[in-house]
Amino acid sequence: AQRVTQPEKLLSVFKGAPVELKCNYSYSGSPELFWYVQYSRQRLQLLLRHISRESIKGFTADLNKGETSFHLKKPFAQEEDSAMYYCALSQGAQKLVFGQGTRLTINP
């Protein structure tokens, strides 16, 4: 069965420190992975997707098929990065399976 695991419910780092939000998945086919973000009092929105290999707001994520991981990274955290982050897997027909989410807090 398709599954997305985010092992950390909470993650707190200081401003300027590196950030890594972990995401592991299980999927029998060729996975398509996304990171969604939800800022305080805002709706869920797409941060980035693995097929684009893009960097958004300084965040990057590399798909590692060997480790079945799609960790989200940023070298220098900013206070405005504080939010809830969800890793998601597309299981065809654009249906998404979400991980449990990680609440990231950036301390000043």
Place this chain on the structure above:
Amino acid sequence: GAVVSQHPSWVICKSGTSVKIECRSLDFQATTMFWYRQFPKQSLMLMATSNEGSKATYEQGVEKDKFLINHASLTLSTLTVTSAHPEDSSFYICSLSVYSYNEQFFGPGTRLTVL
């Protein structure tokens, strides 16, 4: 990107009553929409896929007779929680699938509280 609205944003109802939640696509044709529910401090759980002009496809464990989905137009999908009970209290979120963007656009959510 696409803009998705939900109405109401917040509703309280008595146990046993039915509640209808609307999800509107304001600028894209919504042939496919999704309904999720989110319990406090938990992740989004897909409930059903709403297809314009046809029956919704429900995920395993979701009662189709309890959560009625109607998607009669290209701009509107509705979710009706029938005979609501306190355990149905949750945050209900819809999303619009835009194939050309390979992305889902989410509504702001509706918080349902059943007394």
